[in-house]
């Protein structure tokens with residue numbers, strides 16, 4: 001056998017081996033392709049099957065307001081929202097309010113309302129992008145940020161075309177998707193502080209600048225649009241609407257100062273009745289008389305009202321009825337453990353001694369009446385009495401940069417201010433009494449605005465003067481007797497009005513002309529003399545007790561110690 005023959009045989013064997021190798025590779029590829037296609041077909045069929053399944057639309061969806069006119073109540077809030085967003089210069093907005101009162105509903109329809117205005121900069125194509133801050137994924141390495149946007153670096157892209165070529169790929173976030181329109185951030189108070197700061201930067205710059213260590217302006221492999229994004233940023237010129245059930249104090253001042261702040265309130269019974277009637281009509285139910293009023297006596301927000309009706313309706317449908325009876329609703333109220341809203345309402349019908357209604361505001365900006373009661377034990381000459389305070393926050397913690405400061409709460413300080421005033425102005429030797437001040441209801445009371453109410457309750461208890469049952473008050477007091485301004489007055493007046501109060505005393509500095517139009521009489525006071533005279537109809541009765549104190553005050557003023 002010649003050398004050439006051997007060489008040809010070896011070449012032939014090699015060719016066969018290589019041929020067999022490529023043949024098996026091809027076969028393997030084909031079989032994996034067919035199995036992928038088979039799997040894909042199966043999954044697609046599954047997806048289509050899922051798409052064909054529809055449950056009925058829940059009543060909550062059917063009743064979701066479609067226009068601003070569908071939103072019941074909230075006149076002031078809607079007016080402010082329109083002013084902020086429907087004009088030629090739309091503003092960023094923060095909406096505060098308790099759950100289920102129409103914040104999301106209003107935010108969802110306001111863009112369409114703005115587009116109707118000829119002067120609005122929102123174009124017909126402007127989009128509304130909604131995100132929930134409570135469920136937003138956030139990764140502090142910047143790999144995933146659905147709000148601001150991210151760069152997918154080649155290391156994370158795997159073997160994709162860009163990944164293989166080492167090209168970083170920008171991924172737009174909600175702020176860019178909302179460009180030219182509205183970004184609605186529900187529960188904005190829950191946003192991570194880092195994201196809040198990034199959002200502030202975007203609001204400031206109206207664009208998102210992205211960074212990647214894989215980016216080089218010299219790299220000619222990188223497509224020109226990616227160069228432009230890295231060099232000029234992604235556009236993000238939108239208007240923000242943030243909604244929160246938290247109070248303004250829980251929202252960073254930097255974001256508050258860039259937004260118009262709008263308050264939605266708890267709904268009145270007549271408004272709940274109207275939501276229930278509307279929901280029954282949309283759900284195809286008829287109602288036994290008195291059902292809207294019954295539901296309204298248990299809830300102050302639209303979501304609860306619709307949910308109660310939906311469950312009562314479902315129970316009726318099980319019995320093949322579309323007529324909802326009162327017993328259906330009573331059953332829902334019972335098993336759902338709903339508490340009547342009257343539970344927090346004033347129950348006093350007669351003038352009482354040492355008992356007065358103050359008004360607080362919850363984190364969601366909702367006003368509510370707070371009973372304040374004072375009880376004294378007989379005077380013990382020569383011995384110090386005991387002061388017991390229950391229902392008030394005793395201490396509060398403040399954060400100042402890295403420092404945490406603790407101090408007596410401003411609510412507790414109001415008690416001491418009131419006692420100082422009673423001693424100075426009315427010569428009441430309060431330290432000889434056992435005094436118990438109580439604020440029932442289980443709500444931790446904080447802030448200085450209970451000052452006027454605490455003073456009246458104490459004054460009434462010491463001088464045995466009854467307080468009329470239908471007055472409420474709010475206001476901080478100074479130790480000179482000035483009534484100082486407080487926050488949330490609008491909500492507090494509304495709460496007093498809803499609770500059936502006849503008169504509400506507010507600090508004169510909080511007075512607004514529009515309060516004259518309210519059903520309740522709103523009385524501005526700038527000094528406790530005026531407050532006590534009005535509340536107790538006191539005209540010169542206590543002059544003997546106060547003369548000495550007034551003389552002392554005048555003397556201090558003359559010496560430059562007082563004011």
Ligand SMILES: Nc1ncnc2c1ncn2[C@@H]1O[C@H](COP(=O)(O)OP(=O)(O)OP(=O)(O)O)[C@@H](O)[C@H]1O
Nearest residue numbers: 063064071072099100101102103104105302303306
């Ligand atoms: N003022 C209202 N007028 C009409 N319907 C309302 C109103 N408030 C609430 N509803 C009903 O309750 C549902 C929930 O309201 P919405 O989502 O707007 O509340 P929200 O204030 O945004 O609450 P949350 O803070 O819990 O998100 C609405 O779909 C609607 O059916």
